Amino acid sequence: MKLYRFLSGDDTPAFCHKVTEALNQGWELHGPPTHAFDAANGVMRCGQAVVKEVEGTYHPDLKLGDQ
Numbered sequence: 001m002k003l004y005r006f007l008s009g010d011d012t013p014a015f016c017h018k019v020t021e022a023l024n025q026g027w028e029l030h031g032p033p034t035h036a037f038d039a040a041n042g043v044m045r046c047g048q049a050v051v052k053e054v055e056g057t058y059h060p061d062l063k064l065g066d067q
Helices: 013-024
Strands: 002-010 034-038 043-053
Touching: 002 013, 013 043
Parallel strands: none
Antiparallel strands: 002 043, 034 043
């Protein structure tokens, strides 16, 4: 089955580490990253979709971050 996650966070090194960790766990980038300015909080936000092929059958209770 193919799994999908959307990683998001403030535009800081912590976000880059989050994506790097996912890549090192076998996830692959899916599309380009996205950026948006959060005017209410005065920060830039980032997002990146990742996908991964795994064995098994999908169920909504599946914890995607644990895969």
